[in-house]
Amino acid sequence: xxxxxxxxxxxxYELSSTISLLGGLAAFYIFKSTPNRxxxxxxxxxxxxxxxFGYGIFVFIxxxxxxxxxxxxxxxxxxxxxxxxxxxxxxxxxxxxxxSQAYQYPASSFIDKPDxxxxxxxxxxxxxxxxxxxxxxxxxxxxxxxxxxxxxFYNLSHGMMGDLPDKILETYQPGPLGLLIxxxxxxxxxxxxxxxxxxxxxxxMTMAEHSAILGMIFSPKHRSAKMVMRLAEINMxxxxxxxxxxxxxxxxxTWLYKQWAQERIPGHESEYVKGWLKEKRxxxxxxxxxxxxFDYQRSLRNLLQTNSQNKLACDYLLCYDLLxxxxxxxxxxxxxxKKGQIPGKLYSEAxxxxxxxxxxxxxxVQSYYIYQKVINDFNNYSQLYNQAVQSNDFGLLKSTFGxxxxxxxxxxxxxQS
Amino acid sequence: MKISVYIAALLIVLxxxxxxxxxxxxxxxxxxxPIYPDYSNITIPVNIAPLNFLLRNKPxxxxxxxxxxxxxxxVNGNDKVIFPIxxxxxxxxxxxxxxxNVRLAAEINGKWVEYPPFFWDVAPDKIDRYVTYxxxxxxxxxxxxxxxCERDLENFDERVIADNNQLGxxxxxxxxxxxxxxxxxxxxxxxxxxxxxxxxQGKIRKLTLKNDNMxxxxxxxxxxxxxxxxxxxxxxxxxxxxxxxxIRMEVYDTQSDIVVADFNNNRMLQSPLISxxxxxxETFPVFSADGHYIYFCTAQAVKLPxxxxxLKYSICRIAFDAKTKTFGNMIDTLWNARQTKQSAxxxxxxxDGKYLLFTVADYGTFPIWHxxxxxxxxxxxTGKTDxxxxxxSDRSDTYHSWSSNSRWFIFASKxxxxxxxxxxxxxxxxxxxxxxxxxxxxxxxSHYDETLKSYNxxxxxxxxxxxxSSDIENAYENMKAEQFK
Numbered sequence: 001x002x003x004x005x006x007x008x009x010x011x012x013y014e015l016s017s018t019i020s021l022l023g024g025l026a027a028f029y030i031f032k033s034t035p036n037r038x039x040x041x042x043x044x045x046x047x048x049x050x051x052x053f054g055y056g057i058f059v060f061i062x063x064x065x066x067x068x069x070x071x072x073x074x075x076x077x078x079x080x081x082x083x084x085x086x087x088x089x090x091x092x093x094x095x096x097x098x099x100s101q102a103y104q105y106p107a108s109s110f111i112d113k114p115d116x117x118x119x120x121x122x123x124x125x126x127x128x129x130x131x132x133x134x135x136x137x138x139x140x141x142x143x144x145x146x147x148x149x150x151x152x153f154y155n156l157s158h159g160m161m162g163d164l165p166d167k168i169l170e171t172y173q174p175g176p177l178g179l180l181i182x183x184x185x186x187x188x189x190x191x192x193x194x195x196x197x198x199x200x201x202x203x204x205m206t207m208a209e210h211s212a213i214l215g216m217i218f219s220p221k222h223r224s225a226k227m228v229m230r231l232a233e234i235n236m237x238x239x240x241x242x243x244x245x246x247x248x249x250x251x252x253x254t255w256l257y258k259q260w261a262q263e264r265i266p267g268h269e270s271e272y273v274k275g276w277l278k279e280k281r282x283x284x285x286x287x288x289x290x291x292x293x294f295d296y297q298r299s300l301r302n303l304l305q306t307n308s309q310n311k312l313a314c315d316y317l318l319c320y321d322l323l324x325x326x327x328x329x330x331x332x333x334x335x336x337x338k339k340g341q342i343p344g345k346l347y348s349e350a351x352x353x354x355x356x357x358x359x360x361x362x363x364x365v366q367s368y369y370i371y372q373k374v375i376n377d378f379n380n381y382s383q384l385y386n387q388a389v390q391s392n393d394f395g396l397l398k399s400t401f402g403x404x405x406x407x408x409x410x411x412x413x414x415x416q417s
Numbered sequence: 418m419k420i421s422v423y424i425a426a427l428l429i430v431l432x433x434x435x436x437x438x439x440x441x442x443x444x445x446x447x448x449x450x451p452i453y454p455d456y457s458n459i460t461i462p463v464n465i466a467p468l469n470f471l472l473r474n475k476p477x478x479x480x481x482x483x484x485x486x487x488x489x490x491x492v493n494g495n496d497k498v499i500f501p502i503x504x505x506x507x508x509x510x511x512x513x514x515x516x517x518n519v520r521l522a523a524e525i526n527g528k529w530v531e532y533p534p535f536f537w538d539v540a541p542d543k544i545d546r547y548v549t550y551x552x553x554x555x556x557x558x559x560x561x562x563x564x565x566c567e568r569d570l571e572n573f574d575e576r577v578i579a580d581n582n583q584l585g586x587x588x589x590x591x592x593x594x595x596x597x598x599x600x601x602x603x604x605x606x607x608x609x610x611x612x613x614x615x616x617x618q619g620k621i622r623k624l625t626l627k628n629d630n631m632x633x634x635x636x637x638x639x640x641x642x643x644x645x646x647x648x649x650x651x652x653x654x655x656x657x658x659x660x661x662x663x664i665r666m667e668v669y670d671t672q673s674d675i676v677v678a679d680f681n682n683n684r685m686l687q688s689p690l691i692s693x694x695x696x697x698x699e700t701f702p703v704f705s706a707d708g709h710y711i712y713f714c715t716a717q718a719v720k721l722p723x724x725x726x727x728l729k730y731s732i733c734r735i736a737f738d739a740k741t742k743t744f745g746n747m748i749d750t751l752w753n754a755r756q757t758k759q760s761a762x763x764x765x766x767x768x769d770g771k772y773l774l775f776t777v778a779d780y781g782t783f784p785i786w787h788x789x790x791x792x793x794x795x796x797x798x799t800g801k802t803d804x805x806x807x808x809x810s811d812r813s814d815t816y817h818s819w820s821s822n823s824r825w826f827i828f829a830s831k832x833x834x835x836x837x838x839x840x841x842x843x844x845x846x847x848x849x850x851x852x853x854x855x856x857x858x859x860x861x862x863s864h865y866d867e868t869l870k871s872y873n874x875x876x877x878x879x880x881x882x883x884x885x886s887s888d889i890e891n892a893y894e895n896m897k898a899e900q901f902k
Contacts, residue, residue, distance in 0.1 A: 093887040096564075096580035206658050206665055210556075217554045217561045222869065238663040242812075246834035249866050285660040290667055290722040292657055302660045 010112030012220045017107035023052055024059030043083055050087045054105040057084050124153045125194050133160040149191050151178030156198050164315040165346040169403050175414035176323040179316055180296050189218050196230055202313050203283025203303050209234045225257055237280045241266040283310055296320055304337050325409055327354045348374040349405035381406045440480055443522045443529035450521045450532035457535035460844040460852040462544035462825060463513040464571050467500035471862040476523035483519055485512035497862055502572060513541040540844055542824040546570055547881055549592045551873040555836055565592045567882060573860040578882055583890040587611055591874035595640035597821045599878040612898035619883035625898040628685045632672050639703035643739060647678045648711050650700040657722055668783035669725055673698045675713055683901045688744035691735060700782060701762050706770035710734045714761050726780045729754035732761045752795055763815055769823040773797055776815040784815045792817060792828060808843045808854045816874040827875045838871040
């Protein structure tokens with residue numbers, strides 16, 4: 001019971017694996033109730049049990065061995081065990097399984113246990129899907145672990161609340177990978193699942209759809225209600241009624257998502273859905289361009305060309321430039337999309353760096369409305385930095401300027417995904 | 418004698434009354450029946466599996482009456498109409514060459530309604546019995562679960578002939594037959610133990626179709642009718658994403674050439690006219706039905722991705738002599754992209770040598786995500802191109818193959834949901850007139866509603882392939898790939 005309970009905590013747990021276990025127990029019960037003189041016929045049932053219960057036959061065999069050994073019977077357990085070992089290998093081609101899969105089908109793992117860190121990630125996923133960005137921010141701020149996925153949720157939640165530039169350097173950042181998740185063969189399933197969220201909120205439906213389809217592809221049994229819902233939403237925003245209907249028809253057949261789907265049937269959307277659609281459609285690109293999957297800057301710039309008021313896209317682009325330490329790109333993008341506004345702390349610090357690098361004139365510096373305090377701070381930073389390099393003691397520099405962009409620019413090393 | 422006359426008369430009466438009988442008091446309605454898939458007014462092969470369908474308005478009961486010239490068949494259902502396979506086969510065999518009127522009545526909210534009838538023309542020309550296709554989720558660049566399956570078109574049997582679950586999740590390209598003969602077939606298996614899997618009468622070979630002069634391993638290909646050669650493109654393929662959400666993906670070549678593989682001598686044959694041509698791109702090669710020509714698509718190289726919309730491929734051909742293993746010294750243009758302002762891809766020559774079926778799109782080489790992608794039929798004798806208006810849809814129609822008798826072709830269409838490719842079948846009558854296409858029937862008519870897989874490159878054959886998924890697993894794991902020079 002404990003074993004099965006623990007297995008229930010696995011992310012790939014399937015109900016059919018519990019049924020297999022119960023099937024194995026039932027098979028043993030039948031065997032135990034069978035008169036001794038016909039027990040041998042049980043061997044003929046092993047293929048049937050495997051067909052019905054998969055790995056459950058090993059539960060049956062284990063109990064049979066214990067039972068028979070207690071009765072000092074040795075031949076039946078040996079013969080039955082050998083048969084049970086042969087059957088999965090002999091039949092695996094029929095089910096297109098590998099050898100190891102054949103011995104544990106339909107379970108995907110024999111041992112599991114609760115993973116509270118993963119539970120927290122699931123909570124982040126659910127809260128972000130529900131738009132509870134404050135909760136997501138709180139959950140990520142309290143998290144001690146330094147990981148790309150936590151940084152991703154942290155950044156997205158603050159992006160959605162509009163204070164990303166103010167908050168981004170207050171926590172661990174794995175370079176630009178904390179803003180948008182790179183989809184590669186090594187990307188963990190959970191990251192793939194959630195990678196569409198940022199693109200969806202930004203308004204890039206192609207990338208959101210790409211991520212959502214991959215989320216579906218890599219889900220257990222290649223099915224995920226969450227991804228089907230997301231695909232329906234994306235196609236609603238794109239105005240692709242035919243594709244929307246495909247996903248809604250699937251959801252209408254479910255108990256949990258039927259109502260959700262009903263409210264989104266093209267032409268019969270609820271008032272709330274209509275308002276949501278209008279808002280989302282204002283963000284999607286109006287002009288087409290081609291970009292590589294990892295050319296995030298180009299994607300974000302394209303969103304801003306459609307809607308320069310897309311604050312999330314603007315903050316993501318500028319923060320992406322900065323986390324990539326691409327000061328030239330930042331200066332160009334800032335000039336295009338942000339110049340004329342009074343910059344916050346992060347952008348001011350980066351602007352100072354950029355303006356020094358390009359040997360800007362005093363007049364040019366003035367045009368960015370940078371507070372004098374920031375310029376004074378940079379002078380202090382430079383002084384402390386030189387002292388730290390000479391003494392090889394960076395303690396004071398870190399305690400004074402550890403949350404500044406200058407410190408990030410000088411010391412951050414990119415983590416590969 | 419007298420008794421048999423009575424029986425015959427009784428049968429005639431029953432038949433006639435059967436054609437006339439629908440549920441009592443059924444109210445006739447004018448709108449078309451909301452059936453899915455759309456099987457209204459189509460031409461079907463005499464050996465096709467039952468055209469099971471459902472009604473979108475979810476009636477409690479339905480009654481379908483098939484009235485042929487010689488026989489009738491009545492089937493009752495709920496919101497799904499499932500024909501019993503044995504009766505279906507008998508009925509179709511009796512009605513070969515005839516028109517079947519389909520009368521459909523449904524009980525909705527306790528009231529019976531009768532929809533306007535539609536028809537099925539039963540063509541006596543058979544379609545090849547088997548089709549292979551690759552089942553894949555329509556992801557853009559990444560795959561997980563892939564299967565190559567073989568479906569029996571006369572029933573609903575489907576068997577998996579390769580499953581990448583057993584192949585270290587390696588990518589598999591689509592499976593093609595030689596001249597609709599499953600005794601010779603091939604597909605590319607990628608991954609660390611990959612190679613081109615060549616099947617000849619069940620004997621599997623694993624080939625590395627790449628030499629130092631090629632820019633990549635072999636990609637798009639086709640068999641010579643002899644089965645001794647294969648013609649392939651070798652491409653540098655770049656996938657990129659469109660910004661506009663409903664256009665999705667573009668895949669283009671920055672370099673491409675054409676090579677011929679000599680399977681008996683493990684050599685790659687090349688011509689300077691279609692290989693190592695830096696200013697032009699050549700791809701999608703196929704052999705003509707007699708094997709004397711290679712048809713291929715070619716375009717002038719342009720600056721990519723900036724000028725991708727100017728990337729338009731024409732259809733050309735070059736002679737090939739299988740005996741001397743030599744190429745011709747001139748290239749003929751059969752379909753000129755400059756004149757049509759469209760781009761051709763996915764060429765398939767009909768077995769009778771009369772036609773070339775191909776796909777056109779506004780530009781590029783990746784019609785799957787091009788909504789405007791349509792099939793075209795080039796008459797190789799007259800040079801005229803039929804736009805196959807009755808066959809095409811407002812979504813991508815491509816990845817086609819011919820049946821042995823050149824009367825049927827099957828293709829993947831994204832019509833309906835726009836996302837998932839489904840195999841559609843169309844008839845080309847003896848006058849070269851195409852008929853409305855219909856989707857491959859499934860046992861459960863809601864199958865296409867519920868599947869999240871695309872059917873890639875349906876390829877017809879008149880017999881079953883002689884290998885199984887275990888042979889492919891064995892080739893992947895234990896076979897050393899043969900090198901080509």
